[in-house]
Amino acid sequence: MKPLYEDSPDQDDLLLQQSIQDGIVPPGCRLGGAIVQGLSAAGGDPCGKCDVKRDICGGRPRIPDLPPTHPHGFDEQRNIEASINDSATARKHQRRLTIMQLNRMIKEKK
Numbered sequence: 001m002k003p004l005y006e007d008s009p010d011q012d013d014l015l016l017q018q019s020i021q022d023g024i025v026p027p028g029c030r031l032g033g034a035i036v037q038g039l040s041a042a043g044g045d046p047c048g049k050c051d052v053k054r055d056i057c058g059g060r061p062r063i064p065d066l067p068p069t070h071p072h073g074f075d076e077q078r079n080i081e082a083s084i085n086d087s088a089t090a091r092k093h094q095r096r097l098t099i100m101q102l103n104r105m106i107k108e109k110k
Contacts, residue, residue: 002032004030004031004032004035004052005030005031005032006030009029009030009032009033013032013033014033015032015033015034015036015037015097016029016031016032016033016036017033018033018037018100019033019036019037019040019046024036024040024046025046025047025057025059026047026057026058026059026060027058028056028057028058028059029046029052029057029059030050030052030056030057031046031050031052037093037097038093041092041093041096042093045060045063047059047060047061047062048060048062048063049062049063050062
């Protein structure tokens with residue numbers, strides 16, 4: 001698993017496959033699954049800051065850099081990116097992934 005793929009994604013990047021299946025990113029996405037899942041769990045748009053050409057991945061348009069809106073100079077996207085490193089957010093994200101995997105296993109068992 002890599003943070004950004006130059007060609008096609010690795011077959012063992014299950015987080016990216018799940019994100020594509022859930023419609024979070026398009027099927028041609030080149031971002032690593034951990035990055036996509038982290039950004040989406042924090043409420044961000046994985047396509048918003050991605051530098052991959054859209055004709056390659058078919059993703060949503062890049063969000064233009066906006067002037068700072070926070071009095072201390074942080075815009076909302078930076079706040080979202082910073083929240084990914086928050087341990088409570090990371091634990092919440094991990095719980096969500098575990099529940100998704102368990103639900104998928106239960107469906108396969110039936």
